[in-house]
Amino acid sequence: MSVFEIKNARKSFGDLEVLKDISVSVEKGEIVSIIGPSGSGKSTFLRCATMLERLDGGTLTYSGHTVAEDKDGKAVYLKNNELRKYYSEFGLVFQNFNLFPHYNVMKNITDPLLTSKKATPKEAEEIGKKLLEKMGLSDKADYYPCQLSGGQQQRVSIARALAMNSNILFFDEPTSALDPELTGDILRVIKSLAAEKMTMVIVTHEIEFARSVSDRVIFMSDGVIVEEGAPDDVILNPKNERTKAFLKKFEEI
Amino acid sequence: MSFATMLKELLTGLATSFGIFALTLLFSLPLGLVVAFGRMSKNKIISAITQVYISIMRGTPLMLQLLVVFYGPYYMFGISLHPTYRFISVIIGFSLNYAAYFAEIYRGGIESIPKGQYEAAQVLCYTKSQCFGKIILPQVIKRITPAVTNEVITLIKDTSLAFTLSIPEMFTNAKAIAAAEKSMVAFVAAGIFYYIFNLVVATVMRKIEKSMEYYN
Numbered sequence: 001m002s003v004f005e006i007k008n009a010r011k012s013f014g015d016l017e018v019l020k021d022i023s024v025s026v027e028k029g030e031i032v033s034i035i036g037p038s039g040s041g042k043s044t045f046l047r048c049a050t051m052l053e054r055l056d057g058g059t060l061t062y063s064g065h066t067v068a069e070d071k072d073g074k075a076v077y078l079k080n081n082e083l084r085k086y087y088s089e090f091g092l093v094f095q096n097f098n099l100f101p102h103y104n105v106m107k108n109i110t111d112p113l114l115t116s117k118k119a120t121p122k123e124a125e126e127i128g129k130k131l132l133e134k135m136g137l138s139d140k141a142d143y144y145p146c147q148l149s150g151g152q153q154q155r156v157s158i159a160r161a162l163a164m165n166s167n168i169l170f171f172d173e174p175t176s177a178l179d180p181e182l183t184g185d186i187l188r189v190i191k192s193l194a195a196e197k198m199t200m201v202i203v204t205h206e207i208e209f210a211r212s213v214s215d216r217v218i219f220m221s222d223g224v225i226v227e228e229g230a231p232d233d234v235i236l237n238p239k240n241e242r243t244k245a246f247l248k249k250f251e252e253i
Numbered sequence: 254m255s256f257a258t259m260l261k262e263l264l265t266g267l268a269t270s271f272g273i274f275a276l277t278l279l280f281s282l283p284l285g286l287v288v289a290f291g292r293m294s295k296n297k298i299i300s301a302i303t304q305v306y307i308s309i310m311r312g313t314p315l316m317l318q319l320l321v322v323f324y325g326p327y328y329m330f331g332i333s334l335h336p337t338y339r340f341i342s343v344i345i346g347f348s349l350n351y352a353a354y355f356a357e358i359y360r361g362g363i364e365s366i367p368k369g370q371y372e373a374a375q376v377l378c379y380t381k382s383q384c385f386g387k388i389i390l391p392q393v394i395k396r397i398t399p400a401v402t403n404e405v406i407t408l409i410k411d412t413s414l415a416f417t418l419s420i421p422e423m424f425t426n427a428k429a430i431a432a433a434e435k436s437m438v439a440f441v442a443a444g445i446f447y448y449i450f451n452l453v454v455a456t457v458m459r460k461i462e463k464s465m466e467y468y469n
Contacts (some may be wrong), residue, residue, distance in 0.1 A: 098373035116378035144468045
């Protein structure tokens with residue numbers, strides 16, 4: 001059974017068709033990277049996958065639970081109070097972290113657990129400590145986000161997402177807002193999660209990273225999946241002209 | 254009149270001024286939040302009504318509004334009200350007026366919070382009210398405190414408008430003493446009291462601001 005499945009996804013903003021019939025299914029333990037030029041619909045895809053945007057048409061399923069069903073070409077979502085239960089199915093790491101600035105590092109991780117997971121303060125604190133240690137940030141528990149570097153903030157946001165213990169983790173260009181010398185930190189963290197067989201979908205511009213970490217790479221352009229397959233096939237031997245043109249731009253740099 | 258009697262008269266007035274000040278804040282700060290929500294409502298009718306309300310409250314003199322609240326029930330509906338209504342109408346008038354100003358300050362603050370904060374809260378399974386109470390509102394309060402301080406300081410001075418309805422607050426009393434004594438002393442003393450009142454409030458507000466400076 002797939003952990004995440006989106007079928008025949010369609011989404012428009014006004015007259016602009018951003019997603020045109022996209023279907024993606026992710027199995028437990030699988031790591032899927034999505035690459036493509038800006039404006040290709042990658043981010044919209046991720047926002048629809050995490051219910052920050054609603055599909056116009058298509059179905060959306062988490063671990064066999066269908067939250068949006070296609071009825072006559074229109075996506076029909078569960079009622080809001082039903083839908084809420086499924087927000088815990090996935091985690092999302094944002095491009096610009098979106099940490100809560102008024103909470104210190106520890107509270108950023110523990111407050112969601114206390115608020116929505118009904119964890120006891122002791123449990124939450126333990127989870128927080130363990131994850132901060134994993135992220136190499138044990139000494140920063142009392143710091144506020146504004147006192148941290150971008151790379152550290154992103155690691156806190158990954159810890160915050162991990163704490164929710166979801167079945168699948170989505171990453172929206174997790175290194176795009178970082179200085180180049182800090183991207184390595186984040187990529188290493190994601191690699192360590194990959195080693196633990198965490199199910200992940202990563203939208204990224206780091207082509208080489210996508211190749212090394214993923215089980216499958218999806219190349220998106222103009223709202224459709226142009227090519228997908230094993231990383232070496234898609235990135236080293238692309239078949240489609242658009243994929244070739246996109247990857248060539250990276251080689252030129 | 255001895256200097257001591259005058260001071261006593263003024264300080265009694267000051268107590269009333271403070272009452273108007275405190276009660277107005279007590280009612281207008283929460284009411285402003287309700288008005289701000291109305292103003293930002295997706296329901297066009299609610300949003301339009303609150304916009305008109307804010308526009309009238311900000312577009313007409315507070316003194317006029319006080320007179321309307323006090324005399325309105327009698328002249329418009331023929332209702333005679335208990336003498337205590339004089340003070341109540343001052344509180345109603347001030348609260349309605351200040352709520353409009355606070356509403357716009359709240360709205361500015363709420364709209365300045367990045368969308369990402371709501372999205373992060375949603376993904377982390379906060380309900381809408383948990384998100385607003387725990388994530389958004391604390392950040393809004395930090396952002397709007399300087400603007401609220403401005404309004405609060407203005408309010409202290411505006412309490413003197415209660416003299417329009419002959420409420421025995423400090424300015425009303427000062428005016429009476431000055432007329433009876435044919436002297437400026439009462440005005441000067443009242444001015445000093447207003448200034449000290451303001452200084453205390455400004456210091457408290459600055460403390461509140463400081464207490465939120467641990468993050469940005």
